[in-house]
């Protein structure tokens with residue numbers, strides 16, 4: 411159960427007065443998710459009822475959160491289907507609840523598509539490209555906090571838990587990525603605010619129609635190609651082998667490219683970037699597995715899934731970005 415901080419309707423009686431939403435009339439903890447405490451919140455103003463999501467942030471502090479919430483607001487205002495944060499009476503999007511930062515955002519329709527077909531991947535590709543373009547004039551700056559510097563700092567913390575062969579493999583990949591990040595090709599990659607965690611469980615569909623995406627709490631400024639690689643490594647693979655599925659890769663890349671064409675540097679950087687995206691989640695899963703937080707109550711995600719993907723991305727040439735139909 412991913413509710414680390416208990417919240418009751420009584421707790422909200424006073425607290426809700428700062429929002430223009432009326433009264434809280436129902437509150438239901440959301441079981442999925444491993445980072446924050448999430449609740450479906452029903453409000454009533456006069457005869458009108460509305461549904462929202464209340465999030466109590468367990469690991470992010472008041473300094474980091476405005477970037478995520480303001481980015482969501484920026485995107486929602488530009489027609490990207492993301493939850494719109496609700497400002498309180500003085501315009502704050504993040505406010506304390508039980509001493510922790512909390513926010514109310516609009517609730518998206520639909521449910522996750524955990525067995526995506528090319529038609530779903532095409533929807534994701536279109537939305538991702540539109541999101542990159544819409545975020546490009548977002549004025550706030552915050553790096554991807556799970557980027558290269560975090561990989562370099564986290565590697566020594568997990569190395570002692572790995573077999574000598576895996577420790578060597580991880581060390582070599584971080585060295586490779588450090589060199590890649592210093593290369594002239596990397597320097598030419600277009601960048602901006604990116605989602606950086608656009609997995610199947612963070613996107614909603616009604617049938618084949620994408621209705622929105624959420625969970626912006628790993629967002630940050632990074633290359634657009636990194637975001638695309640994170641997305642492809644989850645949406646377009648065979649989950650058992652980690653291999654890319656050509657039909658889904660083509661659908662996602664073609665629809666992305668139709669909105670935002672790729673540059674030559676991106677074409678060259680695609681394979682190293684697929685490796686970087688796999689490394690990022692191998693490392694975070696290793697860290698969560700071996701160095702659990704005190705508040706952690708859930709089984710962490712399986713790190714070997716991304717170790718397998720990383721080995722597969724190194725072994726098999728990636729499809730050229732410029733060459734697919």
Ligand SMILES: Nc1ncnc2c1ncn2[C@@H]1O[C@H](COP(=O)(O)OP(=O)(O)OP(=O)(O)O)[C@@H](O)[C@H]1O
Nearest residue numbers: 440442443444445446448463493516517518624625
């Ligand atoms: N705006 C929203 N609209 C509808 N449902 C939402 C919304 N935000 C969250 N949810 C629901 O809450 C669940 C948990 O949210 P989320 O994935 O953000 O959890 P988390 O613990 O913050 O993150 P993580 O995915 O990193 O574990 C989602 O699977 C989804 O069902």
Ligand SMILES: N[C@@H](CCO)C(=O)O
Nearest residue numbers: 607609691694695711
């Ligand atoms: N998407 C991450 C979890 C954090 O959102 C993972 O699968 O490891």
